[in-house]
Amino acid sequence: MSAPSARRPRPAGAVPGQVAGRLVGREREVAALAEALGAGRSCVVHGAVGTGKSALLAVASSIAVRSGLTPVRAWPGADRRAVLVVDDADQLPAEQLQRLARFRGPVLVAGDLDPDAVPVLLPDAERVAVRPVGAEAVAELVRRRAGAEVPPEVTRLFLRFSGGAAGVLSDALDLVAEGGFTAACLRDTLPSLRLPRLLRAVRRRWDSLDAGAVAVGRALAVLGETSLDVLCEVAGTPSLEALAAFERLVDARVAADGPMRVCSPALGHAVRHEMAPRDRERLHRTAARVLHRRRDTATAVAGHVVACAEPVAQPWAAPVLSAAARLHRAAGRAGDAARCLRAAVREPMDDRVAAEVADGLAELHLRCGVAPRAGELGRLAGGDRLDAVVLDWQCDEELLGLELGPVASAVSAAHAGAADRSGGPALRAFWLSLRGDCAELAERVLGAVADGAGDAVPDLVFAGLALLHSTSDYAAVLLELVPRLRARLVGAEDDWLVALEAWAHRANGDHAAVSRLVRELTARTSPARGCAALGAAAFVASAVDGGVPDEAAELLGRLGYAGTLPPAWVCTTLLHHRGRMHLELGSPRAALADATECGERLALWRADNPAIAPWRLVAAAAKARLGARATAREPVRRIGAAWGRLTPHESRIVRLALAGETNRAIATRFGVTQRAVELHLTRVYRKTGISRRVQLSAVFGD
Structure with a gap:
């Protein structure tokens, strides 16, 4: 009998690390193998694809060696001390399987075999069924791979995806990047994983099944859990034929009953990945249309619309997607809500639905930290909420190109000269602070925000910046208002308050508090948000004040603030203090470049308040260090010419x-x-x- 593979068993006790990792929760199966081999009996390890049969076979080979047997993978003739090891037995021809019964010694067989066929092949063999592992075993496997304890939600996601199949779980863990063991990342990552073992298994199943069963199996993978009548409509198959095809899928261990579904989400993803994109798109469109006609839940219909690469171009699509986004948002699934709203932007919609979509996107961007896209905001232009999104994400240069309103224009150096100087009290306080001290107005606005008046992000940001531009003791005012403001803010809105609080601690000379706040802030938010740049500026200023400019350089490099900065207002302050950092690090030419650019940006805003950023002092100090040859017209270098x-x-x-x-x-x-x-x-x-x-x-x- 020819060997299915040329692998050789390892010495006793030498189980590979990747194999040992799949044996968590397999103590009963290992004990059954040890008992059977100790008595010289054959063993058949059977189970579904990816349950870890090969891992158990490796353990059985090691046990056989300790029992005085010699594991071999080719027919050894009359050697009674040999144990024949056959992996993937379900892929062997029938005549080779029948020869196993004539082997004189024990046989170790593993494969996705029909349990009822095992007594026919090896009547006296010990049958070891490899069943899915439970939540505790999954949690242990994930913990070992992540190198740390993981939240219960992460364990539940892996368990649901793999269906408890240890081999599938191990493959998925291999493909999850370091730092990706969070629930938010896994919800996006797991459905996109292409697991080769499952793709091969799906293709083998399709080769053994008829076209009708394949069509029903693909429709079932697209639908997930479903009923027979829905499956018939989506697959385009009469009910009796669909039911017969489903039973063939169950026999092939592709599908399971009660309700009708594919055996595991991982296998369902593999079926979808195996399909041609055009066929997958057609099934999703059909499923969306059928479920909407049957008045299924908004989230179920929206899931199929989102999966389509092109718009479905139906008048009901955008309202359904908007409703599904509200449900996802209420359940704390911000990523799913964002996908629904982004799909809605592509669909035809009336003004009412457009306003709902715009408000929904703004809510996700402002309160959940979901990064906006310029194309989406451009299509939904209009409204103070989208204006506030540009203010919040002002370090995203693509967003600064959108001219939505006075709030958005106020943070961009490119549009500041043409900005409407009118607006609410917070915006007026900001404009007035560019020319002089307006701490009193800024303090009144912040007090109103703490009392629940106005829009949190624009008013907090503009009044907070105006207070930072003052010459008064703004630290005491801010620290007094922080508890009241924090009770008013929701989600990512609080990040701006953290940045302002860092400035207050910097004014008090508390670098430890500044470092703690800014490092926590930048670890959880995107550098494209203005609050990250404002907090980084506070950290750089505090580090230079405290004589540790190296810490500032490390933070700026990690956040990507070491090169050219976006033309956003918060980056003007960052430029000034980065120039101070360069002076402390012995790079006067880079300091002169930052100071000069800071002055140019302030001129665009026509800001002449010296309390904002005394860049002239930095420029003068840099020129003094460079000597008589250094002038403002000289070519300058920003931390290496390439960074610029x-x-x-x-x-x-x-x-x-x-x-x-x-x-x-x-x-x-x-x-x-x-x-x-x-x-x-x-x-x-x-x-x-x-x-x-x-x-x-x-x-x-x-």
Whole structure:
């Protein structure tokens, strides 16, 4: 009998680490194998795809060696001390399976076999059924791979995805990037995983089934749990034929009954990945239409609409997606809500639904920290809520190109000269603070926000900035208002208060408090948000005041604020204090560049309040250190000439690449695809005249 593979068993006790990791919760099966082999009996390990049969077979081989047997994978003739090891027995021809009964010694067989066929093959064999593991075993496997305790929600997501199949779970854990063991990341990551073992299993099943069963199986994978009548409509198959096909799928261990479904979500994803994109799109469109006609839940219908690559172009689509987004948001699933609203933007909608979608997106961007996209806001332009989104995410240069209203224009150097100086009290306080002290008006606005009046983000941001521009003791005012303001703010709105609180502690000389607040803030929010840049400016100012500019340089490099900064208002203050940092680090030319750019930006806003950013002092100190040759017209260098050619996002990616992060890890960190990271790096290569990743250190080194 020929060997299915050329693998050789390891010595006794030498179970590979990846195999040992799949044996958690398998104590009963291992004990049954040890008892049978000790008595010289054959063993048949059977179970569904990905349950860890091969891992148990490796353990059985090791047990056989300790029992004085010699595991072999080819027919050894008359050697009674040999034990024949046959993996993936379900893929062997029938005549080879029948030969197993004539083997003189014990036989170890593993495969996705029909339990009723085992007594026919090996009448006296010990049958070891490999069943799904439970939540405790899944939690232990995830903990070992993550290297730390994980939340119960993470365990539940892995258990539901794998169906308790240890092999599938192990494959999924191998593909989850470091730092991706959070519920939010896994909800996006797990459905997109392509597991080779499951794809191969699906193709083998389709080869053994008829076309009708394959069509029903694919429709079932798209629908998830469903009823027979819905399955018939989506698959386009009469009920009796669909029921017969479903029974064949159950016999092939692809589907399960009660309710009708694919055996596990992981297997369902594999079926969908195996399908041609055009066929998958057709089934999702059909499912959305059928479920909507049958008045199914909004979330069920929206799931199929979101899965479509192109708009369904139906008048009911946008209202259903908006309703589903509200349900997801109420359940704390911000990522699902964002996907529904982004799909709604593509669909035809009336003014009422458009306003609902705009408000829903603004809610996610402002309170849940979901990054906005310029194209979406551009299509939904109008309304103070979207204006506030641009204010919140003002370090995203694509958003600064949107001219939505006075709030958005007020934070962009490109539009500040043409901005409408009217507006509410908070915006008036901000404009007045550019020319002089208006702490009294700013304090009144912040008090009103604490009492529940006005819009939290615009009023808090503009009044807070106006207070920072004052010459009075703003630290005492801010720290007194912090408890009342925090009770008023929701979700990510509080991040702006944290940045303002960091400035208050900096004014009091408490660098430890500033460091704690800013590091916590930047760890949970995107550098594209203005609050991150404002908090970073407070940290840099405090670090320079405390004589630790190296800490400031490390933070700026990690956040991508080491190169060219976006033309946002909060970055003006950051430029000034970054210039001070360069002076302390012995880089007067970089300090002069930052001070000069800071002055140019202040001129665009026609801001002449010296309390905002005394950049002239930094520029004068830098020129003095450079000597008589240094003038404002000289070419300047910003932390290496190459950094100045990069966008902020490119700078962040380069910093992570220099730190040894892989493209996959960088993609996970920023919530984008690996292909997007590769495209960013390609643009960096073109800008700097290099062709390989290993050359980055030569161009961007200190």
